[in-house]
Amino acid sequence: MKKIITTIVLALCLILFLIVFIDVAEPQKKESGKDFVYSIPEINYNLKSVGSLDKRMQDVVNATSRGLVELNSNNEISPSLSESVEVKDDGLEYDFKLRDDIYWSDGTKITPSDIATFFREILTEEDEENIYALLNVYGAKAYRGGSGSFSKDVGISYGENNIVFRLNSKDDKFIEELTMSQYRLRKNVLLWEDINNNYNSLIYSGNYTIANMSLSEINLKKNDYINLNIVSNIKVIIDEGEEVAMAAFEIGERDIVINPPKSQLNRLNDEGRLINLKANKAMYLAFNSKDDRLQLEGRKEIYKLFNKAFESYQLNNSLYMELAEGSYFRSDKDDLSKLQARKVMSVGETEWEKPEIIHLIAEESSENKEISEYLVKWFENNTDIQLIYDLVKLSELEKINQENYYDMALISGNLSLTDEVSIYNDLVKFLDGERREKFISLKTEGERLENFLSIEDELFNQYKILPLFFYNDNVAVNKKFKNMSLDGNGNIDFSKIENGAVAQ
Known part of the structure; x- marks a missing residue:
């Protein structure tokens, strides 16, 4: 009889334990509200020539790559990989001092040599109409045409913690032009031509890495070596047209829609769900x-x-x-x-x-x-x-x-x-x-x-x-996220987006 009672008591304890475990564990498993979801009209798997991409595919490059400088939503130039720039020789030379705390997504430090190598790669691989600022660097046009050596004949040099650009002629917009998406630091530019097959083998300089890609979705994961309080995951999903995207937004399946239908702007603004830029x-x-x-x-x-x-x-x-x-x-x-x-x-x-x-x-x-x-x-x-x-x-x-x-x-x-x-x-x-x-x-x-x-x-x-x-520009936004905006080039600024439900 005692054995039967003991067995029943143990069974009841086990059932109670399982009930408590299910009640506690299930919410943790869902991690509700962690993903930031937005739509694009199509996915392009060739990201080699970034300047030729539409703004929404450039968003993916910007999320996973950082520039020497960036352009914020107020059209102000702000440092990113660099901490300062000194303009010398009446505007012909630009000396960028790099930050000490910049890392690739594998934890290795980003060096001036890495940045010089990147500029060498895009000088030959990016479409010419997208890099006129770079082609104004001394010797750059000749090198793109197949003449000379990059290290000896092109006006890009570097030291222990800086990189220097020497121009042919004065260009007051040179720094601003470097804020554009095509100048964001990428490793092995040629591999970005087939990003769908190469994303897993790449390392990234940006706030996010590409975790997965499919025919209809791109998943981005926060870079472990970026010390920012930003959303952990971004999902980029194909929607065919702004009306489809807006319908998904209204039922909570999208967190941002760029330039929603004009007929919806006043309503969204009255509801506090619109950013106007x-x-x-x-x-x-x-x-x-x-x-x-x-x-x-x-x-x-x-x-x-x-x-x-x-x-x-x-x-x-x-x-x-x-x-x-x-x-x-x-x-x-x-x-x-x-x-x-x-x-x-x-x-x-x-x-x-x-x-x-x-x-x-x-x-x-x-x-x-x-x-x-x-x-x-x-x-x-x-x-x-x-x-x-x-x-x-x-x-x-x-x-x-x-x-x-x-x-x-x-x-x-x-x-x-x-x-x-x-x-x-x-x-x-x-x-x-x-x-x-x-x-x-x-x-x-x-x-x-x-x-x-x-x-x-x-x-x-x-x-x-x-x-x-x-x-x-108008951006329909889900109010559970904070600090959403477009930068001065019309791209989503992923460096500040926080989950309003969890941000401190």
Whole structure:
């Protein structure tokens, strides 16, 4: 009898132990809220030429790689692998002092030699249009062309704790250009051409490592040698379109959506789930140089009407855009004397032969369709001019200065002057042939900005191509995470994201 009682007691104790174990262990096993999940439209497995990737794939590179310097959300240059930079010899030499506490993901220290090797690799492997800043380094172009020795003939040298760049010509934007994704330190750049098969054998300089990749998902894990209070895991998942991503966000399956549908912005902002940032993108109105129907005074009046239309448009879309007010670049809005002069030029009534119909074209996109339809309605309600529009393929839009079937075009583009797809190239297309070729041949941001200033008044005063508005970036965010933002280059800044539920 005692044996039976003893057996029953032991069985009850075992059951109680198992119940307690299950109750306690199950929550620990789930680790709820540790993963940060966001979506991209597609996964690219060739990450060798980073400057040619879209922003969301660049995010993956940025999460796993750090640069000498980075550009924060306020467009301020901040140190990363370097702790300081000294500019010498009237801007021709840049001496970066490296931090003492920078490590690869395997625990080995990042050395100046590692950084020099990386720059040697991207000098030959990155697409040329993405490294104009680097090609301005002494001897770099010749080395890329197959001449000379990197260690002896290229102006990149290093010491025990620094790396030095010697330029051919002064470039005031050199440090800012080094903040771009293609200049983030990677090991064995050639292996990034097939990242799906090589991610496991690589070591990384960034805050995260690539833990796993599949056809629909990339999993990033926090670098064990990074001493930051940031989320432990990031999941990058494919979503086909912003509407799909937004639906997943609303049910808690995504923690961030970049540029959600415009119709959702005000609601998300009211709910405290939106980050609104200044984007590096603008919209311009380009008049057809072959169109003899709209003379100078006519172009002036049409531009005035477009500005009035967008003033009304902004009332309900202030999170989406900001009026340019005569500025070609956002930084120009601080130049009050220039803005005032252009406002004076734009006011007042002028005599012109008003057409019954004007024809607008823009690149095919749902965004441009919505804007064009708004403009058609605005002209119908506020003028006696009928506006019609056509949406065309980008290849056709790029040849607009060769056609004469339209009166004007909406042109949008990136304001980063070093990008091959920068709006700079569209702006200078409206110059005469010989001058156009001269301006397009300029590649560094410093050269392009300096020379653009010399033609800016011509483009505005002759009403060839004129600024309309600047875009904003918007980020829908899950409130359980803190400190989410885009950096100055439009990429997610993974170095600060914390889990709000666990952050101290």
